[in-house]
Amino acid sequence: xxxxxxxxxxxxxxxxxxxxxxxxxxxxFTAAYRNKLPVLLKGPTGCGKTRFVEYMAWRLxxxxxxxxxxxxxxxxxxxxxxxxxxxxxxxxDGPLTSxxxxxxxxxxxxxxxxxxxxxxxxxxxxxxxxxLPIEKLGEVLAAPPEFCLVxxxxxxxxxxxxxxxxxxxxxxVALEFNYPSVEVEQxxxxxxxxxxxxxxxxxxxxxxxxxxxxxxxxxxxxxxxxLVNAAKLxxxxxxxxxxxxxxxxxxxxxxxDMLKAVHELSRSIF
Amino acid sequence: xxDESRQNFLNRLRIQKDLEKFTAGALARHGNVEDTVARIxxxxxxxxxxxxxxxxxxxxxxxxxxxxxxxxxxxAFDKMERSGVEDWVDQAMTTFDNRGLGFAIEALENVDxxxxxxxxxxxxxxxDDASGFLRHFVRGLGGRELRVISDQSTFTDTESxxxxxVVNLYPEPEQNxxxxxxxxxxxxAQTWYGTWRYQVVEQLIRQFDDEHPMAIFNRLxxxxxxxxxxxxxxxxxxxxxxxxxxxxxGDALWDEWRHRASRLAERDASAAxxxxxxxxxxxxxxxPLRPFEGDMFAGxxxxxxxxxxxxxxxxxxxxxxxxxxxxxxxxxxxxxxxKQLVEVEMQDEAGAGGEDxxxxxxxxxxxxxxxxxxxxxxxxxxxxxxxIPDDHxxxxxxxxxxxxxxxxxxxxxxxxDPDLNDAGSFSYREWDCVRQxxxxxxxxxxxxxxxxxxxxxxxxxxxxxxxLLKSIKRSFEAVLGESRLQRRQSDGDDIDLDxxxxxxADxxxxxxxxxxxxxxxxxxxRNIAVMFMVDMSGSTLGWxxxxxxxxxxxxxxxxxxxxxxYAIFGFSGRTNKRCEVYRIKDFxxxxxSAVRQRISGIRPKAYTRMGVAIRHLGQLLQRTQARTxxxxxxxxxxxxxxxxxxxxxxIEDTRHALLELKQGGIHSFCVTIDNEAQEYLPxxxxxxxxxxxxxxxxxxxxxxxxxxxxxx
Numbered sequence: 001x002x003x004x005x006x007x008x009x010x011x012x013x014x015x016x017x018x019x020x021x022x023x024x025x026x027x028x029f030t031a032a033y034r035n036k037l038p039v040l041l042k043g044p045t046g047c048g049k050t051r052f053v054e055y056m057a058w059r060l061x062x063x064x065x066x067x068x069x070x071x072x073x074x075x076x077x078x079x080x081x082x083x084x085x086x087x088x089x090x091x092x093d094g095p096l097t098s099x100x101x102x103x104x105x106x107x108x109x110x111x112x113x114x115x116x117x118x119x120x121x122x123x124x125x126x127x128x129x130x131x132l133p134i135e136k137l138g139e140v141l142a143a144p145p146e147f148c149l150v151x152x153x154x155x156x157x158x159x160x161x162x163x164x165x166x167x168x169x170x171x172x173v174a175l176e177f178n179y180p181s182v183e184v185e186q187x188x189x190x191x192x193x194x195x196x197x198x199x200x201x202x203x204x205x206x207x208x209x210x211x212x213x214x215x216x217x218x219x220x221x222x223x224x225x226x227l228v229n230a231a232k233l234x235x236x237x238x239x240x241x242x243x244x245x246x247x248x249x250x251x252x253x254x255x256x257d258m259l260k261a262v263h264e265l266s267r268s269i270f
Numbered sequence: 271x272x273d274e275s276r277q278n279f280l281n282r283l284r285i286q287k288d289l290e291k292f293t294a295g296a297l298a299r300h301g302n303v304e305d306t307v308a309r310i311x312x313x314x315x316x317x318x319x320x321x322x323x324x325x326x327x328x329x330x331x332x333x334x335x336x337x338x339x340x341x342x343x344x345x346a347f348d349k350m351e352r353s354g355v356e357d358w359v360d361q362a363m364t365t366f367d368n369r370g371l372g373f374a375i376e377a378l379e380n381v382d383x384x385x386x387x388x389x390x391x392x393x394x395x396x397x398d399d400a401s402g403f404l405r406h407f408v409r410g411l412g413g414r415e416l417r418v419i420s421d422q423s424t425f426t427d428t429e430s431x432x433x434x435x436v437v438n439l440y441p442e443p444e445q446n447x448x449x450x451x452x453x454x455x456x457x458x459a460q461t462w463y464g465t466w467r468y469q470v471v472e473q474l475i476r477q478f479d480d481e482h483p484m485a486i487f488n489r490l491x492x493x494x495x496x497x498x499x500x501x502x503x504x505x506x507x508x509x510x511x512x513x514x515x516x517x518x519x520g521d522a523l524w525d526e527w528r529h530r531a532s533r534l535a536e537r538d539a540s541a542a543x544x545x546x547x548x549x550x551x552x553x554x555x556x557x558p559l560r561p562f563e564g565d566m567f568a569g570x571x572x573x574x575x576x577x578x579x580x581x582x583x584x585x586x587x588x589x590x591x592x593x594x595x596x597x598x599x600x601x602x603x604x605x606x607x608x609k610q611l612v613e614v615e616m617q618d619e620a621g622a623g624g625e626d627x628x629x630x631x632x633x634x635x636x637x638x639x640x641x642x643x644x645x646x647x648x649x650x651x652x653x654x655x656x657x658i659p660d661d662h663x664x665x666x667x668x669x670x671x672x673x674x675x676x677x678x679x680x681x682x683x684x685x686x687d688p689d690l691n692d693a694g695s696f697s698y699r700e701w702d703c704v705r706q707x708x709x710x711x712x713x714x715x716x717x718x719x720x721x722x723x724x725x726x727x728x729x730x731x732x733x734x735x736x737x738l739l740k741s742i743k744r745s746f747e748a749v750l751g752e753s754r755l756q757r758r759q760s761d762g763d764d765i766d767l768d769x770x771x772x773x774x775a776d777x778x779x780x781x782x783x784x785x786x787x788x789x790x791x792x793x794x795x796r797n798i799a800v801m802f803m804v805d806m807s808g809s810t811l812g813w814x815x816x817x818x819x820x821x822x823x824x825x826x827x828x829x830x831x832x833x834x835x836y837a838i839f840g841f842s843g844r845t846n847k848r849c850e851v852y853r854i855k856d857f858x859x860x861x862x863s864a865v866r867q868r869i870s871g872i873r874p875k876a877y878t879r880m881g882v883a884i885r886h887l888g889q890l891l892q893r894t895q896a897r898t899x900x901x902x903x904x905x906x907x908x909x910x911x912x913x914x915x916x917x918x919x920x921i922e923d924t925r926h927a928l929l930e931l932k933q934g935g936i937h938s939f940c941v942t943i944d945n946e947a948q949e950y951l952p953x954x955x956x957x958x959x960x961x962x963x964x965x966x967x968x969x970x971x972x973x974x975x976x977x978x979x980x981x982x
Contacts, residue, residue, distance in 0.1 A: 209412065
């Protein structure tokens with residue numbers, strides 16, 4: 001955070017990010033954007049939420065600012081703060097303020113992780129007022145029509161402290177994401193990594209096996225992202241079982257029996 | 271003489287003297303003492319100590335035996351590790367105690383045999399080593415959850431896989447482990463690729479109740495499943511081939527069978543095809559089963575299958591009824607529920623099972639999304655039938671349906687217990703899902719105290735779980751975090767004026783300015799009140815009750831550290847007029863010896879009327895001051911009470927009570943050991959607000975762990 005100033009022109013997405021639409025999410029997002037409605041993306045980790053926002057930013061030709069929320073992220077981290085430079089204090093915009101000023105798409109990833117006080121700044125920005133109050137400057141910014149706030153959250157978390165409040169969630173157009181169907185997931189893996197169709201299909205099958213284990217030993221099954229990672233390793237010439245062990249099994253669990261089970265599941269296919 | 275050899279000589283002399291002293295001269299009667307001593311002197315120091323210790327021990331029983339031990343021990347060390355040598359001398363001593371000196375000496379002399387046997391015992395793979403892995407592995411392969419159980423015979427009844435207690439066919443433990451895995455896969459394949467479809471089992475039992483045709487069917491299925499696995503699991507198929515040899519003659523027989531039954535290797539072959547071939551193979555000699563193939567017991571399968579079909583059919587119909595009801599409500603209809611047209615369509619790519627099936631459910635021409643727990647249910651039904659049979663799709667009969675929803679009988683009269691009407695009782699309403707309204711003041715609840723039990727239980731628990739408690743405490747410590755406002759940070763929400771003034775002073779003096787000029791808020795104080803609601807119904811008798819009490823003890827220890835406000839209440843009761851909650855610990859009470867005695871005094875009582883207990887404890891929780899309020903239920907089953915409080919009625923009332931809490935800002939969570947909880951808990955508590963624990967003994971550990979995860 002030593003250089004909180006964000007150069008928005010750099011965050012314009014130049015090349016089309018690869019995204020495989022699953023349902024009508026592109027149309028819904030576009031409609032929400034045109035109507036200045038904020039968007040909430042729900043879904044398990046690694047199923048393509050971030051990629052979708054990137055894709056939409058590219059399609060709508062808007063710069064995009066992503067903030068990965070963590071449990072120490074406060075409202076000032078989003079809005080901005082005074083810094084001491086030389087003998088003076090200088091105001092520096094936070095990512096949200098800078099997105100509002102420049103009419104960017106601001107994506108708050110895993111928003112429930114952030115401190116509760118962030119809702120103070122999110123709320124007025126997400127209803128028809130579309131205002132961002134900057135208390136320390138005594139300013140209120142009105143968001144231009146191009147600005148769009150997107151937040152994501154994973155409803156699978158079991159912490160009661162990390163639930164999205166009704167007052168927050170009811171301001172958003174919500175899109176639900178899930179793991180893609182077998183065919184789509186296979187296509188994604190092929191395109192992202194360059195491996196052949198057979199190997200991609202085997203990986204998808206392996207992914208489904210780990211998802212069978214969700215709730216009986218694993219908190220989550222392998223996400224599409226993990227499968228793509230494994231596919232990239234395979235494409236580089238790593239043996240498939242080693243690739244799934246390192247890119248998937250070890251990422252999912254530390255439990256020895258479970259590691260062995262996932263390892264053997266991979267061996268059973270490849 | 272060089273220094274070294276001199277040292278050696280002295281060493282040997284000392285050893286000889288020591289040993290002769292231990293054996294009171296018996297050693298001298300054995301020839302070749304010098305050689306023996308030289309070999310012992312050549313052992314490592316730790317092994318020498320081991321020898322000394324045992325010689326002393328044996329000599330206390332018998333000097334002659336000790337001398338024999340000395341004569342053999344160096345040889346034993348050549349053949350085995352120290353633990354093996356220990357086993358060897360140990361069994362000799364046992365023989366001495368039971369059968370006398372002669373046999374004991376013989377036991378010592380048989381060191382070669384012993385070493386061989388010892389080695390074979392240590393290459394085996396035991397069930398306990400493999401079961402944890404197998405459970406996960408089989409679950410990962412797909413299909414309904416299968417238990418893994420050790421048994422004399424190897425077979426499956428489609429609910430569990432029965433595996434041998436130990437496998438020691440091969441010299442390497444890894445190979446034996448692979449045999450375990452392949453056996454489990456083979457049995458799993460029977461359940462997954464339709465060996466035990468309903469129609470097949472029926473026909474098997476009708477046509478062939480003899481052993482021989484059953485054995486033929488088993489082998490034909492082996493051939494079919496082998497082909498299925500080769501298609502879907504190339505890796506496993508390689509291992510099956512590697513371990514699949516049964517000698518030249520046996521392999522030739524298998525090849526002949528495979529050739530004759532080539533139809534079974536085709537993609538669309540099913541168990542019915544194997545069945546049709548049984549008679550044609552009647553005269554052929556049977557190929558021997560391979561190490562990973564088990565027996566088949568159609569009777570056991572039928573028993574499990576029928577029980578499951580009944581259970582799943584009614585569960586499915588119940589679930590469908592709920593979907594229909596939702597649909598009705600949406601359209602404002604209601605009476606024409608019976609006329610709805612329901613279709614289940616399967617998007618099955620591979621045909622004869624083997625692939626995950628995507629279902630599409632259509633009610634009155636409208637595609638309806640299938641809830642998660644129903645998908646598992648439908649998957650399991652598919653495994654039994656290969657489809658969702660039509661009679662599953664029929665609506666529940668009127669009588670059947672309303673039976674589950676028998677309107678609540680009023681209070682059980684004639685039960686005019688005077689103390690039912692005493693001043694300490696509370697009255698609560700209950701949700702009646704048949705009438706779709708509340709029954710005001712229907713339940714009468716009293717707060718009682720648990721009679722104190724023996725505090726020794728608490729000490730014993732703490733002792734038993736000493737290690738566990740340490741790790742729980744450590745993980746809770748991490749939750750606590752640090753102080754609130756941190757000064758002099760390199761970045762933060764605001765400027766730390768004190769630091770800034772100093773910094774300016776530094777600059778004025780020509781020194782470098784500090785970077786640490788900000789203040790920052792860290793983890794806010796925990797402000798949590800939690801109510802634990804413990805199931806004290808009759809069904810918790812035994813283990814469950816013990817596990818609950820142990821879990822509470824560990825939890826209290828951990829919570830004391832966190833400083834969260836907590837209360838513990840048990841609940842039970844019988845009928846709506848005798849609902850009871852048992853005070854174990856109040857919010858205001860400290861974790862005193864009285865509380866500990868009450869925890870230990872928790873005993874199973876009667877039924878589980880959950881709704882009223884939740885309403886009452888929710889009110890207590892509501893009265894405490896805390897930012898986050900949490901109600902955690904420890905339970906072993908669905909809500910149930912005397913007089914119609916069961917099934918849907920009980921679940922709906924409980925769900926309503928939980929919704930009322932939620933409106934009041936109280937979060938609820940349920941920890942249960944009921945394996946069927948998946949059916950109703952998501953409906954009651956919400957999809958992410960419960961945890962099912964598959965083994966009771968894990969409860970103490972899990973509860974603390976879940977609590978930590980919930981509140982961080």
